[in-house]
Amino acid sequence: MFKGICFQGKPDARRGRKKIKLATAAAAILLATSTGAFSQGMTQRPVAGSNASADVAAPVAPLSLARAIELALEGNPEMAAATRQFEATEGQVLQGRTRPNPELAYSLEDARSKTRTQSWQLNLPVELGGKRAARTKAAEKSREQAQAQLDELKATVRANVAAAYFDVLTAQERLALARDSVALAKSSTDAVAKRVAAGKVSPVEESKARVAEAGIRVELSQAASEERNALSRLFALLGKIEAPFTALEGKAENIPAVPQLADLQPLISSSPAIVLARIEVDRRKALTDLEQSKRVPDVTVSVGMQRSNETQRNVLLFGVSVPLPVFDRNEGNLLEALKLEDKARDELQVATVRLHSEVAQARERLATIASEIQALQQDVLPGAKSAYDAATIGFENGKFNFLEVLDAQRTYFTAKAQYLKALGEAHRAAADVDRLLGGTTASRLIATQN
Template identity: 25%
Template structure:
């Protein structure tokens, strides 16, 4: 019986070695996606001082060429918000979990089938009190045609696709946080300018009423000014609501219910971006396109796996026992393969071929969608840049000059007080429009960076 046991142990070890030495492999650690801060004062430029360069020769344009722009430090608070989003945003958590799922599938795809160990008894009680043939068996399926290697390669491409999809999720999340923060800063700046205008007109209304009482202004001027004062007060309320909504939307973009205190910050007046043609080239290497390419590679591997599946695996069973009738050890070996007569996996092969065609088309589809996003963002960016140049070189200097001239007239003659208010309103509105346009510029820049992913 001891010899039978020794034989059984040797057979178990021999049959189990393929399972122990299976072709599973441990994938590399997933790449880290750094939180790259977009350097983004909503304060409009100061009026042009006397003796400054004439229009058309301004040396400090709103948006300079990329080659002339020095790196601008990240504005306060953004890095903290991005770090909070990285830790708390559910989209990022879900993307990371999908990467873990893909890695688990890759490990599983390369594991060898487990052997089966069991008891075998034959011819029991053939004679009076005869135990017959008592022993055990080991059954093992041997995988052929490199199926495990092919399945592992396909699953590894799936891990790569999940990794790139997680990177895309990060860049989209970071762009939403940046855009929401830009909107918050813009709303705060617009509120400050609107409140300043409201205070100006409230004081102007008191002054106009005194001038009317002294016969130096007409009553209809006071009425008109009162209407404008009420309208500006209404705009203050709207600006405050915008700030509150921007703060809530910023919390949603970060992925939290409520944000901690947000650091004060302003949008710098310059941003460096690549040219459109260079940006289009960058989109071809973006995570969106690379994820689609990895999915196509995975589909290609799955097609190959479907094609080799009809190749039969080898099934073996080895039995060792002791015949108590003849008092002699015995052994038997069975080897079999399934014949692919009826099922040659043709349906799964056809489905895998269709998936591969769709996945390969998805690569170009991802590239076109990224280019479409980029084209819209660049249109908004270029439009905002053109308007900013116009505000800096024409609108704001002219509005400031008009106010200065009217102030001189009022200071010299004591006349046209209401005109001074109008000039201040025009200048303040120009500053508000400048601020909003600057916010639009940075929102477009955040979208462009999400697509081009510089520094990845």
């Protein structure tokens, strides 16, 4: 902090020692003051009403895949709408359990006061044939169907979030690769410019280097745009307009293991699509039973009182009315319900066959991409990197021209981009398996990512 203390003239020893002591004390005071101020600035916490620290935002923790799925299930608009649909089916169950309302009837005979007769009557419908139980069961099946649809949507949201999450990680890796490419292109351009200045290579080589650098900068801009779009898609699934998280946990290289097809086949029977189709069959069967119960006519029991002004007497009334199923026996509605029940069974069979095929295709796609990734990791990338390093060293020593270096660089970064693309496809294939099977392997994705 102090370069030295200079004395002019030739003071005596006592006066020199006094000045040295004063300077030493001043230096100690300044050092202590600056150290205390620095430590106070590092340890001071913001107080209420302080404007100096009000603008300092707390750092946002990186977003994990598990947290992203949790936020999506909480804030996704489609999930909110499906939840409201499920809650609405509770009204169907409540309405199905209700009994028919009684009816109060009043009649007047003869408008003349002396001979007037008035009647008050209470009509009570009585449902027969198990209509109320069949109606309640059909409503409960509709509620189960809404719950199955909600579960299917949850599986779809989880799969979409997982795919979008790893798309962001892959885009970030691609952006980092593009930045490295720009840095290497810049260094190569500088090296060529120096050799041109030294007269070792033609100026044409420098022009080629600058053109290549400009092309790589365009790729950098495209990679940055792709990363922003991937973040936008991810946070749209979370129900967020703006991106509250600036970093994600995990790496794109962490891909899930490829499951065996024999392990996936038993899970198809409990997948959301199959469960939903099976519940539709049960619901159609309940609606058929409801239409069958409507073929039994209901009975209306009537109780009342009649008052005659002429006789001045009250008469008790009691009656029973039964509709005669002569013309309308509900045959048309019953036939429709039976055919729709058969259709639901056919759709269940179609869904089962289709899901077996889709799961097998998704698993095969994942296995193929995993093999491609392994080949790229073990053979292609190391070889391309070694060739690029050798070409760079040879160019620096004057053994290779710049075109050979540029070709080796392009080969390496193309292989790296192919590797990142394969990683993204692998995560999407794994997400498809999760979506088809209802998230049965989502825990593997999360465990692998974390």
